[in-house]
Amino acid sequence: xxxxxxxxxxxxxxxxxxxxxxxxxxxxxxxxxxxxxxxxxxxxxxxxxxxxxxxxxxxxxxxxxxxxxxxxxxxxxxxxxxxxxxxxxxxxxxxxxxxxxxxxxxxxxxxxxxxxxxxxxxxxxxxxxxxxxxxxxxxxxxxxxxxxxxxxxxxxxxxxxxxxxxxxxxxxxxxxxxxxxxxxxxxxxxxxxxxxxxxxxxxxxxxxxxxxxxxxxxxxxxxxxxxxxxxxxxxxxxxxxxxxxxxxxxxxxxxxxxxxxxxx
Ligand SMILES: [Zn+2]
Numbered sequence: 381x382x383x384x385x386x387x388x389x390x391x392x393x394x395x396x397x398x399x400x401x402x403x404x405x406x407x408x409x410x411x412x413x414x415x416x417x418x419x420x421x422x423x424x425x426x427x428x429x430x431x432x433x434x435x436x437x438x439x440x441x442x443x444x445x446x447x448x449x450x451x452x453x454x455x456x457x458x459x460x461x462x463x464x465x466x467x468x469x470x471x472x473x474x475x476x477x478x479x480x481x482x483x484x485x486x487x488x489x490x491x492x493x494x495x496x497x498x499x500x501x502x503x504x505x506x507x508x509x510x511x512x513x514x515x516x517x518x519x520x521x522x523x524x525x526x527x528x529x530x531x532x533x534x535x536x537x538x539x540x541x542x543x544x545x546x547x548x549x550x551x552x553x554x555x556x557x558x559x560x561x562x563x564x565x566x567x568x569x570x571x572x573x574x575x576x577x578x579x580x581x582x583x584x585x586x587x588x589x590x591x592x593x594x595x596x597x598x599x600x601x602x603x604x605x606x607x608x609x610x611x612x613x614x615x616x617x618x619x620x621x622x623x624x625x626x627x628x629x630x631x632x633x634x635x636x637x638x639x640x641x642x643x644x
């Protein structure tokens with residue numbers, strides 16, 4: 381398959397799945413079913429017709445307003461769909477038309493949903509972090525068998541990655557709470573770290589360090605920025621930076637391993 385065709389396909393599928401990511405973001409925190417009923421306008425509760433549910437395009441054609449009540453529909457909806465399409469295309473750039481592109485594209489969608497939920501509500505729902513970890517554990521061994529020449533290395537790497545990432549965060553969490561008697565990072569971050577560590581470790585366990593480094597840099601920069609803008613102390617979400625650090629590290633993993641580790 382040619383690269384432009386692959387990336388176009390992934391972009392289109394990414395838009396459609398991005399629409400489902402919106403459903404997850406809205407419904408999972410309030411424990412509603414993600415399968416039915418059909419999506420409704422968040423403002424007037426009118427069910428959304430199929431022709432008004434085309435990712436991004438419907439929002440643009442309706443000029444960002446509900447067809448029934450004419451109230452503005454938040455720009456977050458098309459932005460999530462677009463972001464998901466870009467993430468899927470980037471997964472295609474990194475992994476090409478092999479088996480690996482599928483689980484990594486799905487991982488990126490899960491991380492996008494968790495990022496938006498954590499930014500809005502300061503929580504990482506168990507209803508996403510647990511299934512993500514369990515499905516990852518089940519998918520990695522057969523994936524390593526069909527997609528790599530050294531399946532054992534990749535499976536062991538995934539286990540090392542999960543223990544290192546989740547164990548590392550748990551240690552920081554315990555030390556921080558012992559010293560300050562305050563809550564910083566939460567157990568949700570540690571549960572998310574299991575999945576992040578599994579997939580970084582699948583590629584190479586050393587990438588856990590790069591993932592944490594990238595997360596710390598982005599988290600510190602953004603955190604300092606927020607502190608400068610508003611002084612009051614608010615809960616600070618860590619999930620988005622852990623997720624972003626992992627996505628960046630996965631996308632740059634070939635380059636990192638060639639340039640800094642020289643083990644590829
Ligand atoms: Zn409406």
